[in-house]
Amino acid sequence: MLIAQITDTHLGFDPDNPAEFNRKRLDKVLHQLSELDRKPDMLLVTGDLVDRGDEDSYRRLRSALAACTFPVWLCVGNHDVRSNLTAVFPKIPIDGGFVQYVVDTAPLRFIILDTLEEGRHGGAFCERRAAWLADRVAEAPDRPTVIVLHHPPIETGIEWMTTGLDEPWVDRLDQALAGHRNIVGLMCGHIHRAIATGWRGRPLTVCPSTAPQVALTLAPMDPVNPDGRPMIVADPPAFALHYWNGEGLVTHFDNADEHVALARFDTSMQPLVACLADERPLPSMVSSRSRVRLVAQ
Known part of the structure; x- marks a missing residue:
């Protein structure tokens, strides 16, 4: 099975501009996915679908994704607004007011999580969502399962984008998955960079963004003393391909820039x-x- 992932499309960053920069970057990635020599079986879009949460930007996203010939599944991020998303995508599954649902395919089971707390940049995962996740994992303990969420629950080293390891939502997420050996990976977005790591014994990857990337800067940052370092860079729009080989996930990262064959x-x-x-x-x-x-x- 081949799973494509894109994230942080941030449509509407240029309001009222139908030819906006982020839409052009998204279209380049979608075109490249459609031209792969092996087509993806599905596409995960892991949050920050739009930049300002407005319905018009969600309509632009719907228009862009209409070109996909494979199933598309959406996840919310901190820039999203659930009510406007569901107004434009009325078929997206909702549980208890949260955009959380299960996609059951032949080889893998995907659990899409909602880590959005409107008004907060970082992740959130309340007791209600944690209980829902624990129930979903427990109902199919023998199925290889992928957890899909926007916010990675890890310390990335990029201080202005990272998650604190002692944030309560991180422990709630961990406890909901505790004791289950069928979690074959977590797929995240949010950081606008490609990252591969492990989280408390589970494989975890972060997909780079279709919108501009976050600069790789691992030096300590003083929030009250700007030092002029790069924060956002115009690297090419990028994506991830997750290949399920029957035993585990193998993740490849690529971008939609020109690839010169040697x-x-x-x-x-x-x-x-x-x-x-x-x-x-x-x-x-x-x-x-x-x-x-x-x-x-």
Whole structure:
């Protein structure tokens, strides 16, 4: 199974501009996903769908996503407004007023979480949401399960974007998942950078954004003394591809910039590919006998 993920699209950052910068960046990523040599089985859009929570920006998002030929599932972030989102996307599942639901596919089960507290930049996860999550995980203890949320519950090292490890919502999330060995990964957004780590014994990845990226700055930051460091950079719009190989998730990060090919699978590269395939036969490759015949030719 191949799961595409985009995050932090932030449509509407340029109000009333139908040709806005963030929409162009989003369209580039969606076009690249549609042109992949293997199409994704689904697309997760993990929050900060729009920048100001307005209905018009959600309508622009709906228009952009209409080009997708694979199922799309939405998650809310701190820039989102639930009432306006559901007005434009009325079929999005809601539970107890929260945008939280389960997507059950053949190989994997996805639990989409709502970590939004309107008016707060960081994450939130109340007792009610934690109880809902605990129930959802417990009802299918043998199914490989992915947790999808906007806010990563980790200390990232980027001080102005990070989460404190002692924030109450982080422990609530951890306790809701405690004791369950079927969690194969957590997929997050929010940081506008590609990150791969572990969180309390569970694999966790953060998808880079389609909107401009956050600068990689790991030095301590004094909130009251601006030092002129870069905070947002115009790196290319990016995405993640999560490949489920039957045992675990393998995550690849890429961007929608031009990729200049320095080598292609042509007759000059074919002997190397055949040699590598013989070292580790793969079901998807042609048979060994066919490879020998190709090399001989």
